[in-house]
Amino acid sequence: MKQELLNRFLSYVKEDTRSDESSHSIPSTPSQVEFAKKLVGELQNLHFSDVSYNADNGFVTATVLPTTKKKVPTIGFISHMDTADFESRNIKPQIHKNYDGKTIILNEEDNIVLDPSEFVNLSNYVGDTLITTDGKTLLGADDKAGIAEIITAMSYLIDHPEIEHGLIRIAFGPDEEIGRGADHFDVESFASDYAYTVDGGPVGELQYECFNACSAVIKIKGKNVHPGTAKGKMVNALEIARQFQNALPSLDVPEKTSDREGFYHLVSVEGTVEEAKLVYIVRDHSASLFEYRKDYLIKVAEDLNSVFGDRVTLELADQYYNMIDKIKEDMLPVEIARKAMEKLSIEPIIEPIRGGTDGSKISFMGLLTPNLFAGGENFHGRYEFVSLEAMEKATKLLIQIAQEAVVSD
Ligand SMILES: [Zn+2]
Structure with a gap:
C-alpha cells in the first residue's frame, strides 16, 4: 500500500494545478480540468463506479459499491485538486528515506533548508520517509495527499470485497484555495449522509470547528x-x-x-x-x-x-460559517472518526481551525462534513513536507471509517 500511495502522490504533485483568484471561470484554471480528467481515467481503471466529471462545477465524483446489505449511512470523502498561491510549476519532490532528525537541505545553491530548530514539527518524523520540495516551489501535499489517500483507501476496499462497508461516495473539487470550489458543489447528486474532507495537517487532526x-x-x-x-x-x-x-x-x-x-x-x-x-x-x-x-x-x-x-x-x-453550529446537531460523523482513530491507536487532535474548509460550506448546504488529517506540514510554501507514514495512517483511517460506519448504524 505504501509504495502505491507514494507513486500516486508523486505523480499528482508533479501536475501544476494552482488556482487563480483573478479568473472567473470554473474551475479557475484549465490545468485543474486536465488533472480532473486524468483522475477520471485512473478511477475508471481502478473499477470505481459512476465515475464522472461535472464540467459545470469542476468536481470529479465516483462511487464505491457497498459490500453489505445492512442499512448503513452513505459516507463521502472529499479533497481538493488545486494548490495554494505559490510557485507550482516544475515541482520536483525530494524523497528522504529514514529521516535522521537533522537539517534537510532543500536547495544547496540558494541555501534553503528545513531546519528542525526552526520547524520543530520535524522531530515527530524521525525514521519516516519524508517528501519535501526542492526549495523552489510548494509541494502540494495540500491537498494531493488527500486525493492519493482517498483513492488508495477506496481502491483497497474495491480489491477486498470481504471488508464490510456501505455505499461510499468520493469527490475531488477545484478552487478550494481561493474559497470558491465548494460554492458549486452539488450536494444533492453527491447523495451522502455524512462526508469528510481529507484536508487537515498532522496525524490525528479531526476538525469540526472553524471561523x-x-x-x-x-x-x-x-x-x-x-x-x-x-x-x-x-x-x-x-x-x-x-x-x-x-x-x-x-x-x-x-x-x-x-x-x-x-x-x-x-x-x-x-x-x-x-x-x-x-x-x-x-x-x-x-x-x-x-x-x-x-x-x-x-x-x-x-x-x-x-x-x-x-x-x-x-x-x-x-x-x-463555523460548521460546529450545524455539526452539533448530529455528532455521528465525528464519533465515527473518533472510534476509527481509537481502533488504529491514533490520538485525536481536536482543535478549532483558524480558517475554513470546503466542509464548512458543505455542512451549511446540509451535508455534515468534518475535516480529517491528510498528514502534510507547513502548507502553502517551499517548506511544505509530508511523511509517507503519516499518509499511510490517513489511508488506513479512511478504510477504518468505512467499516466503523457499519458498526455505528
Ligand atoms: Zn487544503
Missing part, C-alpha cells in the same frame, strides 16, 4: 484642494482611512490572537487624498461575536460619516 468569516471593503471619498489653501476645505480620504483603522481594537489582529480569539485583519490599503480603499477580513469562531464585529464596523463607518459627511461606504460579504 465565521466575512470580508469588509471600505471606500472613502475625499476632496482634494491645493495644500497651500486647503484650510477648512480639504477632506483627505487617507486621513479618514487612518481614523477608521485606528478605531479598531489593536489587539484583535491575526498576529496577536490564537485559539478561539477572533480578529479584524487589514489586508490592503490603497488611496490618494481624493479616494481611499481599505480591505479587511473578519474572523470569529463565535457566531454572536462575529455579528458584533460586523456591527462594530458599521458603527465606525456611521461615526465617521457623521463627522465628515457621508464619505464612507462599507460593503460586508459573508464568506463561510
